[in-house]
Amino acid sequence: MSEPSRDHTHDPQQARGMTAGGPCAPCLRRAALLRLVAGRIDVARKRRHPIRDVLALSDDDLLAAVGGDEAGELRRQLDELSLFDLLASASDGELEVVCRHGAGYPARLNDDNSAPAALFVRGGRGPRDGGLARLARLVGDARSDDQPAAVAIVGTRRASPEGLEIARALGQGLASVGVTVVSGMALGVDSAAHAGALEAGGPTVAVLAGGADVAYPRSKARLYDAIVASGGAIVSEMPPRFAAFKWNFPARNRIIAALAPVTIVIEAAERSGSLITAEFALELGRDVGAVPGPVTSWRSDGTNALLRDGATLIRHPRDVLDLIFGVEHAEQVARRAAAQSKPAPLDTPDELLALLSAIDDGRDTIDSLTPDAAGAAAVRAGLMELELRGLIRRTPGGRVLRTARAEW
Amino acid sequence: MLAHVTTFAIQGVESRRVTVEVDLRPGLPTFTIVGLADRAVREARERVRSAILNSGFEFPARRITVNLAPAALRKEGPGFDLAIACGVLAAGGQLPAERLERVAVFGELALGGELRRGRGVLAVAEGTLAAGLRGLILPCAHAAEAALVDELGVLGAADLAEVAAILRGETDGSPPSPDGGAVPVPSGRPRDLADVRGHGGPLRALSVAAAGGHNLLLSGPPGTGKTMLAQRLPSILPPLSRAEAIEVTRIQSVAGRRPGSGLVTERPFRAPHHTISASGLVGGGSSPQPGEATLAHHGVLFLDELAEFARSALEALRQPLEDGRVAIVRGQRTAVYPTRFMLVASTNPCPCGYAGTPRCRCGEGDVARYRRRLSGPLLDRMDLLVDVQRPTPADFSAGPLCRSEQERERVVAARERQAVRLAGTGAACNAHLDAALVRRHVALDKRGAAVLRLAYDRGTLSPRGHDRVLRVARTIADLDGHETVSADHLLEALGLRQDVTASSAEDVA
Numbered sequence: 001m002s003e004p005s006r007d008h009t010h011d012p013q014q015a016r017g018m019t020a021g022g023p024c025a026p027c028l029r030r031a032a033l034l035r036l037v038a039g040r041i042d043v044a045r046k047r048r049h050p051i052r053d054v055l056a057l058s059d060d061d062l063l064a065a066v067g068g069d070e071a072g073e074l075r076r077q078l079d080e081l082s083l084f085d086l087l088a089s090a091s092d093g094e095l096e097v098v099c100r101h102g103a104g105y106p107a108r109l110n111d112d113n114s115a116p117a118a119l120f121v122r123g124g125r126g127p128r129d130g131g132l133a134r135l136a137r138l139v140g141d142a143r144s145d146d147q148p149a150a151v152a153i154v155g156t157r158r159a160s161p162e163g164l165e166i167a168r169a170l171g172q173g174l175a176s177v178g179v180t181v182v183s184g185m186a187l188g189v190d191s192a193a194h195a196g197a198l199e200a201g202g203p204t205v206a207v208l209a210g211g212a213d214v215a216y217p218r219s220k221a222r223l224y225d226a227i228v229a230s231g232g233a234i235v236s237e238m239p240p241r242f243a244a245f246k247w248n249f250p251a252r253n254r255i256i257a258a259l260a261p262v263t264i265v266i267e268a269a270e271r272s273g274s275l276i277t278a279e280f281a282l283e284l285g286r287d288v289g290a291v292p293g294p295v296t297s298w299r300s301d302g303t304n305a306l307l308r309d310g311a312t313l314i315r316h317p318r319d320v321l322d323l324i325f326g327v328e329h330a331e332q333v334a335r336r337a338a339a340q341s342k343p344a345p346l347d348t349p350d351e352l353l354a355l356l357s358a359i360d361d362g363r364d365t366i367d368s369l370t371p372d373a374a375g376a377a378a379v380r381a382g383l384m385e386l387e388l389r390g391l392i393r394r395t396p397g398g399r400v401l402r403t404a405r406a407e408w
Numbered sequence: 409m410l411a412h413v414t415t416f417a418i419q420g421v422e423s424r425r426v427t428v429e430v431d432l433r434p435g436l437p438t439f440t441i442v443g444l445a446d447r448a449v450r451e452a453r454e455r456v457r458s459a460i461l462n463s464g465f466e467f468p469a470r471r472i473t474v475n476l477a478p479a480a481l482r483k484e485g486p487g488f489d490l491a492i493a494c495g496v497l498a499a500g501g502q503l504p505a506e507r508l509e510r511v512a513v514f515g516e517l518a519l520g521g522e523l524r525r526g527r528g529v530l531a532v533a534e535g536t537l538a539a540g541l542r543g544l545i546l547p548c549a550h551a552a553e554a555a556l557v558d559e560l561g562v563l564g565a566a567d568l569a570e571v572a573a574i575l576r577g578e579t580d581g582s583p584p585s586p587d588g589g590a591v592p593v594p595s596g597r598p599r600d601l602a603d604v605r606g607h608g609g610p611l612r613a614l615s616v617a618a619a620g621g622h623n624l625l626l627s628g629p630p631g632t633g634k635t636m637l638a639q640r641l642p643s644i645l646p647p648l649s650r651a652e653a654i655e656v657t658r659i660q661s662v663a664g665r666r667p668g669s670g671l672v673t674e675r676p677f678r679a680p681h682h683t684i685s686a687s688g689l690v691g692g693g694s695s696p697q698p699g700e701a702t703l704a705h706h707g708v709l710f711l712d713e714l715a716e717f718a719r720s721a722l723e724a725l726r727q728p729l730e731d732g733r734v735a736i737v738r739g740q741r742t743a744v745y746p747t748r749f750m751l752v753a754s755t756n757p758c759p760c761g762y763a764g765t766p767r768c769r770c771g772e773g774d775v776a777r778y779r780r781r782l783s784g785p786l787l788d789r790m791d792l793l794v795d796v797q798r799p800t801p802a803d804f805s806a807g808p809l810c811r812s813e814q815e816r817e818r819v820v821a822a823r824e825r826q827a828v829r830l831a832g833t834g835a836a837c838n839a840h841l842d843a844a845l846v847r848r849h850v851a852l853d854k855r856g857a858a859v860l861r862l863a864y865d866r867g868t869l870s871p872r873g874h875d876r877v878l879r880v881a882r883t884i885a886d887l888d889g890h891e892t893v894s895a896d897h898l899l900e901a902l903g904l905r906q907d908v909t910a911s912s913a914e915d916v917a
Contacts, residue, residue, distance in 0.1 A: 158771025187773045219776060297766055365797050366903075370608030372809050377612055377884070381899035388862050388902075396775055397763040398609075398627070398795020 023118050026059075027099030028083045030117035033059055035239050036078055040066040042245045051250040052280065056114040086239055093213030093240040095120045096131040104132040104141045111284050112258045116237030120212045123233045131212075134233040138180040138205050139259045149324050150180035150205075152256045152281070154274045155189025155266035160299055161395035163189055163267035166291055168196035169404035170264065173317025175202025177337040179324065182207065182260045184252055185220055185227075185234075189266050189274075194223055194232075203231040205259065209244035209252040212236035216244065235259075250276050257281040262323050264289045264314055268302030275302045278311070287323050289314040316404065348389070355382045356391065356402070364399045411498035411505050414512040415491035416535045417483050418528040420736075420743035421662045421698065423535035427477045428488065430495030435471035441492070443476030446484045446695070455486070455517045456493045463521035463568040468500040482741060484695050486516035487526050490545070493517060493568060494575070507575050511543040511563070512536040521568040523547035527664040530657050533557040545571055548581065552670045553661060556654060598674075599640045600812045606803025610637050613794040613904060615815050618644045619822035620883030621837035623729075623751040623789050625714070628796030629761040634754040635679070637796065638710045641752060642675040643812035645708075646820045652706045655746065659705055663698050676707030678749075682716040686724035687736075696736040696743035701728045704749035714753040715781045722786050725751075729789050751789065754796075755782065791839060791876050792904045822886040838883045843875055850878045855895040863902055877901045 034041075041054060044066045057065060067074045090097050098104040099118045109115040121131030132141075140147035151174055153167060167189045171181045175197035183190040185206040197204040206227055210216045212234045215224035227234060237255065238248065253276050257263050263281035265288070268274035278288045289312040293300025307313055312323055321330035348356070355369065363369050366383065370376045383400055386392045392400045411430045416423040439453045460467045474492055476483050491513045498505040514532050516524040525547055533554035536544045544554055548564030555562045563581035565571045573579045601611060610626065614637060617624040624641075626634040648656060657672045680689065680700040691699035701709060711717060728734040728747035736743045757763035758770040759778050770778075826837050829849060835841055841849065852860060860877075863869040869877060878893075881901035885893045 156771070157773060158769065160766070160768070164772075188771055191772075217773070219773070294766070298769075365795070366609030367606055367797050367803075368800070370612075370809075372608065374612075374810075376608040377888075377900050378896070380609065380612070380903035381896045384899040384903040385859075388859065388866060388868065388899075390866075395763070396757045397629075397765060397768070398757070398797060399765075 022087075022102070023097045023099035024101055025083055027101065027117040028086055028097070029078065029081075030059060031120075031237065031239050032081050032083065032086055033062065033078055034237070035242055036074060036081070037062065037066050038238075038242070038245045038248070041247050045247050051247055052112070052114040052254055052283070054114075054247070055116075055251060055254075089240045090120055093120075093122070093211070094125070094131075095122050095212055095240055097121075098132055103143050104136055106135060106139050106259060107142050107144070107147065108139065108261070109255070109258045112254060112280075114254060115258065116255065118237065120236050120238070120240060121233055122212045122228060122235075124228070124231070129231075131233050131235075134203070134231060135205070135235065138203055138233055139182065147261075148180055149178065150182055150260040150262075151320055151324065152182045152260035152263040152277070153189065153193035153266065154183060154253070154256065154263065154268075154277045155193075156268055156272060156274060156299060157186050157188040157190075158299075159188035159192070159267050160297075161393070161399070161401050163291075163293075163299060164192040165393060165401055165404055167192035167266050168199070170266070170314075170317055170320065171196025171198075171204070172200045174320055175204065176200035177317075177321065177333050178202065179320075180205060180260070182256055184208070184256055185216075185223060187217060187219070191220055191223055193266075194227060198223075198226055198230055198232075201230065203227075203233070205233050205235060207252050207255045207259065208234060208236045209238070209248035210236065211238055211240045211242040213240045214243075249273055253277040254280045257286060258284055260286070262287045262289060262320065264291070264320060265303050265306060265311075266291045267293060267299040268306075269298050270301045270305065272302050275306070278306055287312065289320060289323055291315070348391075351378075352382055352386055352389075352391075355379070355386060359392065359400060359402060364401070366398070409499045409501065411495045411508065413491040413495040413498070413508055414536075414539065414541060415488055415514050416512065416528075416532040417481060417487075418485075418531060418662055419481075419741070420696070420745055421528075421531060421659050421702070423528065423531040424481055425535060425539050426481065426483065426488070426491075428491040428495045429475040429477060430492070430499040431473045431475075432468055432496075432499045433471040433473070437469045437471065439472045439474075441474045441476070443474075443479045444482045445476055445488075446482065448486050449476070449483050449488055452486065452489045452492050452517075455489050455519060456496060458519040459489070459493055459517040459521040459568050460496065462519060463572070465497060465502050465568075465572075466500070468496065470500075472496060472499075482695075485527070486524075487514055487528075487532075489517040490515040490523065490568070490571065494571065497572070503572055503575050504577075507577065510541060511545055511561075511575075512539070512541050513545040513571070515545075515547045515565075517568065523549075523565060523567055523571075525549045528658075528662040529553045530556060530654070530661045533560055533562070534658070536560060545574060545581070551581075553657070556657065556671055598812075599643055601640050601643065601815060602808040602811045604633070604637065604640065604808060605806065606799030606809075607633060607637065607796065608809055610794045610796050611809055613792055614641055615644060615819060616880065616883055616887060616904065617641070617750070617752075617792055618815075618819045619838075619887045620791075620826070620880065621750060621839035622791035622880060622883065623839070624753070624792045624794065625787070625790040626752065626754040626794050626796050627757045628754070629756065629765075629798065632796045632798045634796050635710070635712055638679075638708065638712075638752045638754065639677060640812065641708050641750070642677050644815040644819050645675050645750075646816070646823055648673060648675060648706060656706050659698060659702055659746070663703060665703065676704050677710065678704040678707065679710040679712060682711070682713050683718075684721055685718070686721045689721045690724045690728050690734050690747070691736050691743070691745045692738075694738060696738055696741070696745075698745045699734075701725065701734065701747040701749060702745040705746045707749055709749040709751050711751070711753040714755045714786075715778060719781075726785050729786075753786075753790065757795070788872070791880050794904065818887060821889070822883065825886045825889075826883075838879050838886065841875075841879050841882070846875050846878050846882075850882045850893055851891075852878075852881075852893050852898065853895065856881075856893055856898045859895045859898050859902075869902065869905065873905050877905055880904055 123131030123134040171193035181197035181204040215221040257280035290303040290306040369379045413428040497503040529550040543561035545563045551564030732748040758775045762768040881898045884897040
């Protein structure tokens with residue numbers, strides 16, 4: 001397998017119309033190639049080739065590998081594609097484009113030999129708040145000496161209420177001290193981590209498998225808008241409006257793992273996408289942390305396996321800070337955060353405290369907290385008050401859950 | 409010779425007067441029935457002929473023409489048999505015609521002349537009185553039911569011979585016996601909340617639902633007691649008033665679903681299976697029949713496993729829920745059925761049913777997809793959501809948490825407070841408060857207002873849920889005997905709110 005050529009000559013004809021400092025033609029061509037052969041990659045990958053090996057192939061090798069007899073025809077189609085149209089459709093989708101030779105390309109991605117040739121980034125409007133400016137602030141670029149602190153948080157789409165709560169708390173706690181939360185905006189853990197970061201007003205980066213101008217999954221359209229509105233960035237290696245194939249998801253995971261120096265896994269089954277992300281992170285020499293779970297639950301099979309294999313055990317945001325900054329520096333960050341955090345919540349009346357301690361004892365439903373039918377009214381009102389105070393959360397099954405608080 | 413006999417056809421849950429005209433002419437013997445009669449009516453010829461002969465009368469060997477007027481009204485069923493037989497006998501001079509003109513007759517004939525039980529007798533009896541007639545001759549099995557209509561002379565007869573005797577003035581018929589010779593009502597022990605163990609939360613919610621007439625959604629794993637709880641809701645609803653009881657009796661009589669006769673005293677509880685069609689639920693068919701929504705009138709309609717019902721069936725429930733009645737139009741006929749019921753539905757919290765427990769394998773997406781299958785407009789009408797959990801062994805060994813009798817007293821008191829407050833507004837209970845009435849009648853105290861604002865700001869409460877929560881808070885205050893809605897009432901109402909999303913973490917975003 002040969003490395004894609006990193007030095008290339010600008011073809012003046014193809015580069016015409018592209019501004020200086022913009023993405024170079026071969027990199028754009030690579031993005032167009034991926035779009036062209038996306039379906040074929042899924043078919044060719046039936047034999048479970050690691051996606052990073054596939055994406056590390058040069059354009060020619062990739063064409064030959066997935067094109068077979070039709071490689072020549074595919075190449076002809078690719079040559080006929082207008083890169084200018086590609087750029088135009090990106091700007092239609094309010095996306096900015098950077099290639100790996102550009103100054104705005106995240107430096108961390110260069111650790112990966114299969115790193116995307118071009119990135120399409122959705123951010124705000126204007127040069128100072130565009131996608132690339134935001135991305136540089138959030139995860140750094142080639143120009144910055146100091147790379148901003150970032151953490152990737154991933155986990156199962158079928159998360160438990162507890163898992164969602166931990167994801168939210170980690171996202172919130174880390175974002176509140178200025179650590180960028182990177183994730184994939186998938187259902188479950190990913191979205192909860194983004195949402196937690198947004199709660200803290202902290203920007204967050206979502207890496208999508210499909211086009212960065214499309215909110216996928218569709219049910220997360222509100223989250224997508226909130227990320228853009230709060231100064232975050234949406235990133236994809238695929239061209240605008242691209243609808244993801246299967247291989248795009250593990251491919252997206254390699255970008256998530258590369259963008260952050262630390263990857264945290266919350267709830268993952270064995271042989272899951274989240275574990276693939278953790279594996280990529282290890283291959284890139286990144287730190288991997290995992291939140292432990294009950295050994296009886298399929299949701300913790302993956303994370304517990306990671307812990308056994310040496311991943312760092314994560315209980316709360318502070319554990320992640322230790323991993324990112326080292327214990328000593330983390331201490332300072334945490335102290336600063338504690339000083340800036342909101343004043344202690346309102347005094348909690350004794351009845352509510354009693355209710356809380358009953359919940360901690362495992363009586364986490366209205367029925368189990370209710371001594372008699374008349375008492376149900378007071379219990380329900382009390383639980384609602386605790387919910388409004390942000391101390392508990394209701395889960396779909398009607399159980400209540402203590403909210404995880406960032407402790408500094 | 410011409411004879412006129414008055415009888416009634418059932419349309420919707422009302423009766424329409426039908427005049428049976430019988431004309432005997434010389435000529436070849438024929439027997440013709442005209443006047444939009446269905447097959448069952450046309451077959452009356454054979455039943456009438458045999459019944460007349462077997463009752464010791466002569467069947468006139470003439471050209472017999474029977475007209476059912478008004479001719480434009482479609483007539484169905486065998487209820488015209490007796491009227492036709494009486495008309496034939498009167499036209500032939502075998503019965504005194506003048507007495508026949510002062511009463512209505514209604515009933516199906518057996519070949520031997522006996523009178524069979526039929527449908528819709530109460531509606532017929534009411535129609536008789538409204539038509540200004542003095543008496544109603546009908547099968548004696550139905551005499552008790554017809555006797556529910558005051559001031560009506562009820563003349564029950566066992567067979568055609570006894571009808572003839574009544575018309576000749578020889579007897580007043582069999583007196584209406586209390587059970588009317590009917591199948592006795594199965595007298596199972598009434599369902600009582602005292603049968604329930606544990607379930608403190610759901611029990612309280614049942615009281616709130618009953619007190620305000622709120623529709624209720626029970627959510628919980630299979631086998632936890634959702635159906636058992638729903639079945640006991642009628643036991644804490646206020647007793648049927650006489651007018652309501654008559655309505656319920658009339659509906660059940662029209663639908664032919666009455667094991668006994670006499671007045672229905674228990675609120676109906678209907679639990680149709682989820683394979684039911686839209687017309688089964690709201691009524692319909694080529695000759696319109698009342699649906700489950702109508703059979704549940706003044707009672708409870710329970711939809712178990714709401715997500716399994718056909719979408720079309722649930723959508724059809726919207727008008728009945730909104731208007732309290734449903735109009736079924738078939739060709740040129742319109743049947744209007746009353747449908748004022750409390751809706752109780754049950755659902756699993758997620759596809760596997762075990763959401764919130766470690767056993768659950770469903771993800772956020774699965775739960776969201778499952779909830780999307782519940783009809784949105786229908787969910788909009790559910791004021792309360794209650795999670796039902798599996799009772800613990802300790803619950804089973806403990807005594808009942810409450811009894812229906814006491815709860816019903818509290819519910820009745822709460823309903824009375826609402827009736828006073830809402831007099832003249834057209835709303836009967838808090839569930840029917842519209843936005844304007846909510847503003848006028850739901851006064852929050854200062855802390856309550858602060859809680860409401862907090863819930864709204866935190867995104868706990870959606871704009872759509874806003875009025876719904878206030879309505880429920882009003883009911884809770886009524887249940888506790890308070891005129892002002894306090895923070896505790898509001899907090900409990902918020903705890904019963906329905907719009908809980910799968911991932912509340914995301915709500916904040």
